[in-house]
Amino acid sequence: MTLVAGVDSSTQSCKVVIRDAGTGALVRQGRAPHPDGTEVHPSHWWAALLQAIEEAGGLDDVAAISVAGQQHGMVCLDASGDVVRDALLWNDTRSAQAAADLVTELGGPRAWADAVGSVPVASFTVTKLRWLAEHEPADAQRTAAVCLPHDWLTWRLAGALASGPFDARAWREAPTPPLDQLATDRGDASGTGYWSPATGAYRTDLLKTALGTVPHLPKVLGPREAAPGSARVLIAPGTGDNMAAALGVGARSGDVVVSLGTSGTVFAVAETPSADPTGAVAGFADATGRFLPLVCTLNAARVMDAAARIAGVSLDELSDLALQAPPGAEGLTLVPYLEGERTPNRPTATGSIHGLSLSTATPAHLARAAIEGMLCGLADALDALSMRPERVLLIGGAARSKAVRRIAPTVFGVPIAVPPPAEYVADGAARQAATLVTTPEWRSEDTRTYEGEAVQEIRHRYARATAHILD
Numbered sequence: 001m002t003l004v005a006g007v008d009s010s011t012q013s014c015k016v017v018i019r020d021a022g023t024g025a026l027v028r029q030g031r032a033p034h035p036d037g038t039e040v041h042p043s044h045w046w047a048a049l050l051q052a053i054e055e056a057g058g059l060d061d062v063a064a065i066s067v068a069g070q071q072h073g074m075v076c077l078d079a080s081g082d083v084v085r086d087a088l089l090w091n092d093t094r095s096a097q098a099a100a101d102l103v104t105e106l107g108g109p110r111a112w113a114d115a116v117g118s119v120p121v122a123s124f125t126v127t128k129l130r131w132l133a134e135h136e137p138a139d140a141q142r143t144a145a146v147c148l149p150h151d152w153l154t155w156r157l158a159g160a161l162a163s164g165p166f167d168a169r170a171w172r173e174a175p176t177p178p179l180d181q182l183a184t185d186r187g188d189a190s191g192t193g194y195w196s197p198a199t200g201a202y203r204t205d206l207l208k209t210a211l212g213t214v215p216h217l218p219k220v221l222g223p224r225e226a227a228p229g230s231a232r233v234l235i236a237p238g239t240g241d242n243m244a245a246a247l248g249v250g251a252r253s254g255d256v257v258v259s260l261g262t263s264g265t266v267f268a269v270a271e272t273p274s275a276d277p278t279g280a281v282a283g284f285a286d287a288t289g290r291f292l293p294l295v296c297t298l299n300a301a302r303v304m305d306a307a308a309r310i311a312g313v314s315l316d317e318l319s320d321l322a323l324q325a326p327p328g329a330e331g332l333t334l335v336p337y338l339e340g341e342r343t344p345n346r347p348t349a350t351g352s353i354h355g356l357s358l359s360t361a362t363p364a365h366l367a368r369a370a371i372e373g374m375l376c377g378l379a380d381a382l383d384a385l386s387m388r389p390e391r392v393l394l395i396g397g398a399a400r401s402k403a404v405r406r407i408a409p410t411v412f413g414v415p416i417a418v419p420p421p422a423e424y425v426a427d428g429a430a431r432q433a434a435t436l437v438t439t440p441e442w443r444s445e446d447t448r449t450y451e452g453e454a455v456q457e458i459r460h461r462y463a464r465a466t467a468h469i470l471d
């Protein structure tokens, strides 16, 4: 049996799956937490990856590995390959003004959509680099290379694999390869704001406008191209976590995937690139050579974490509570902008609760309103995609909640197909690794379909409530 490893280095944790390359059967797995915060030193991701690999039984019998990671994070390296400063993550909104400035400087949103498929907001790497140039010019000048979380981990893995067999302790300080061995893929490159999915080329002019210089950039690998440094264990190009989720869940043309992790994302596999001048849809590339139009919200699973904290209950109890309140929570409406919001672009917004009365002031109403509010943001995202999906698939940590699965059809107004709970991002990475060593014949998981009558009033009230938020 040939084994492959898939990694999901996402916002809250690192997960590793080891699967049979031919059939996709799960053999072992491991996970480790990431620190909180929107600014994280990449060494924490490396430590978590090593811990998760160790828990998954090591890599010595593995033929190929692939890393999928949270998109957009700004990792700056100096000429010796050392990290210049903590990485700014996709959900760090400090570069909102830089984003607005860059949009104006290029001539408006359409110019950006035409150039790179997306209109940058604070999440995009290019805006973080402008913020760095303006606020930390010494760090900007010291930056010899810029890469993304998955690129950096892939590069560190190449260095560690060259140093000897897996040993979590020894690998922690393993030497790093030269900067010219940095590599990325189309999917993750498309979230930088300086790579065009339509032309497949970097826009170094836009990078220079943002940062003032053009540092070394990772080579963009094709979907089946091994990363530099591959030897004993082949290293696949890796990709962004959403692109890997599309692979892992086996998304096909006509499917829309709704992922409820730290971010909420709604995306579809497409044959042609997109360029939405409203900025709602990011025109990403996918991990197979195609495209992945995607809408992302900053507030998903953690809205439920917050509601559970307020109610003083566990996530399972929150789910039970939510199902005790009627659809629409009798008018209690929660706008979940707890981290500001990205779609719509409201980086400084805060959350709010509307429709509070003596009868709706119960933990059950709050639980239902939190789930409905989170899902309304994603139903708006689905509308923005302007697709008539044949199937809507629901994945991510919060899809483990029974209440989320039951309430989703009433908010989206369509049946929702839910595959069994699994690590679809890590699975997608493993599937990509498998293509380097065999022709994988992995079966897509069966799904269970949840149906329910649409309750239009929920979205109407949510739309009214979003007009009344405090920044």
Ligand SMILES: Nc1ncnc2c1ncn2[C@@H]1O[C@H](COP(=O)(O)OP(=O)(O)O)[C@@H](O)[C@H]1O
Pocket: 010, 011, 012, 013, 260, 261, 262, 263, 301, 302, 304, 305, 315, 316, 396, 397, 398, 399, 400, 401
């Ligand atoms: N049963 C559950 N009900 C609701 N939320 C859950 C449940 N299980 C996990 N989660 C939430 O899912 C989130 C983690 O999901 P995940 O997709 O792994 O996120 P990320 O990829 O962004 O790190 C956490 O916020 C966690 O609280």
Ligand SMILES: O=C(CO)[C@@H](O)[C@H](O)COP(=O)(O)O
Pocket: 010, 011, 012, 069, 070, 071, 072, 090, 123, 191, 240, 241, 242, 261, 262, 263, 264, 265, 282, 296
């Ligand atoms: O910024 C985006 C997509 O554009 C996010 O989806 C990040 O990729 C983080 O993902 P999760 O950690 O929530 O899975």
